[in-house]
Amino acid sequence: MQLITKTVPGLEDLLVNELAGIGKSAEAKVINRGVCIASISDDKITALIDQSRFLTSASMIVGQGVIDENLESLQAIAREIEWEKYIPMNSTIAVRTERVGQHRFTSIDASRGVGEVVLNKLKSKGFEAKVHLNAPNYVITVDIINYNAYIGIRLAGEESLHRKWYRVYEHIASLKPTIANALLELGDLRDKETLLDPVCGGGTIPIEATLYHEDIVAVCNDVSKKAIDGARRNAVAAGVEKRIIFKNIDVKELSNRLSSKSIDLIAADPPFGIRMGSLVDSQVVVKNILGLAKQVLSEEGRLSIIYPFRDFIEAESENIGLEIRHSRKILHGDLESWIIVLAL
Numbered sequence: 001m002q003l004i005t006k007t008v009p010g011l012e013d014l015l016v017n018e019l020a021g022i023g024k025s026a027e028a029k030v031i032n033r034g035v036c037i038a039s040i041s042d043d044k045i046t047a048l049i050d051q052s053r054f055l056t057s058a059s060m061i062v063g064q065g066v067i068d069e070n071l072e073s074l075q076a077i078a079r080e081i082e083w084e085k086y087i088p089m090n091s092t093i094a095v096r097t098e099r100v101g102q103h104r105f106t107s108i109d110a111s112r113g114v115g116e117v118v119l120n121k122l123k124s125k126g127f128e129a130k131v132h133l134n135a136p137n138y139v140i141t142v143d144i145i146n147y148n149a150y151i152g153i154r155l156a157g158e159e160s161l162h163r164k165w166y167r168v169y170e171h172i173a174s175l176k177p178t179i180a181n182a183l184l185e186l187g188d189l190r191d192k193e194t195l196l197d198p199v200c201g202g203g204t205i206p207i208e209a210t211l212y213h214e215d216i217v218a219v220c221n222d223v224s225k226k227a228i229d230g231a232r233r234n235a236v237a238a239g240v241e242k243r244i245i246f247k248n249i250d251v252k253e254l255s256n257r258l259s260s261k262s263i264d265l266i267a268a269d270p271p272f273g274i275r276m277g278s279l280v281d282s283q284v285v286v287k288n289i290l291g292l293a294k295q296v297l298s299e300e301g302r303l304s305i306i307y308p309f310r311d312f313i314e315a316e317s318e319n320i321g322l323e324i325r326h327s328r329k330i331l332h333g334d335l336e337s338w339i340i341v342l343a344l
Helices: 012-023 042-051 071-079 107-124 177-186 204-212 225-238 251-257 279-296 310-320
Strands: 002-006 027-032 035-039 057-066 091-100 129-131 138-145 148-154 194-197 217-221 244-247 263-268 297-307 323-332 335-343
Touching: 002 148, 012 027, 012 035, 012 042, 012 177, 057 071, 057 138, 071 107, 071 148, 091 107, 107 129, 107 138, 177 204, 177 263, 177 297, 177 323, 177 335, 194 204, 204 217, 204 225, 204 244, 204 263, 217 225, 225 244, 251 279, 263 279, 279 297, 279 310, 297 310, 297 323, 310 323, 310 335
Parallel strands: 091 129, 091 138, 194 217, 194 263, 217 244, 263 297
Antiparallel strands: 002 035, 002 057, 027 035, 057 148, 138 148, 297 335, 323 335
16 A cells, blocks of 8 residues: 655654554655655554554555646546545545645645545545535545645544544643654663653653653653643553653752663753743753753763754753764744754
8 A cells, every 4th residue: 555654844764764664565755844655565554553653644545646737637636536435425525735836726725626526526426425624534635745746545534643542631832742752762762771851741752652662761750740740640541650750850950869870861852932931941941951961861871852942952062061963853843943862
């Protein structure tokens, strides 16, 4: 089966590697920022949906081709698809379009135009279907990258695959599990290591770590008691609460409560000070995290952090003797940010 797969822009290589691992003989290539085409055997689809750490959505490709600037060229591709094979009688549908490039139609035009073709084709075969934009039975996806168009049917429905079942408590600045797993993957978390998230919020990083690593010790800390209580509730929902140590301590005090060289990986998503709080307060927290890393990381320990201001981390880490081993720009929601991995 050929799929359009998507991830957080900037994490494409992690998704491609994961697809190859899950699909064994799967082939995947990046076709745009955050978008990959993958060929994977049908019997691996369930494993992909259930096990992926970096996938945000996947659609089975049912039609593709080269278009020009006009909507009619896109509709022509949709007309060639035998929609009755994919959409049962009396179903509801919605068309979602993502488009890159210059065209004489908008994304809304594309969704409407393809939707009309689908309904007319189904009707001509004696099938009834209706549009339901809020809660459709089937989501038809249209991905247009310049003059290449891919029409698909989304697997696993409308909701993004990054949304996890254990989120009974939603932190005000919750981190996508895809990004949490990127922090862990790029930070090279290994079995039997000790992980610390000093600003854990709803606990996404420690929870994801314990879901995918059986033999680690995870420490989940936050200065907010409300956040720690919420993180504990999420961990209970995920079934990993007994494998996580919860602490309610200010970051600047943590080094006094942890042994020297006791932590192998610090993974952190500090407040950015952009949409809430202040930039000054945010930078104080980041300085404290960098100082904490210097004091508690083991000899081969790493700090994996996400932050919008790479220059600030670069300057501060140089001041205290931490070395940047890796950095990459990602799109965190609609905000460009950096994942940076540092070591002693």
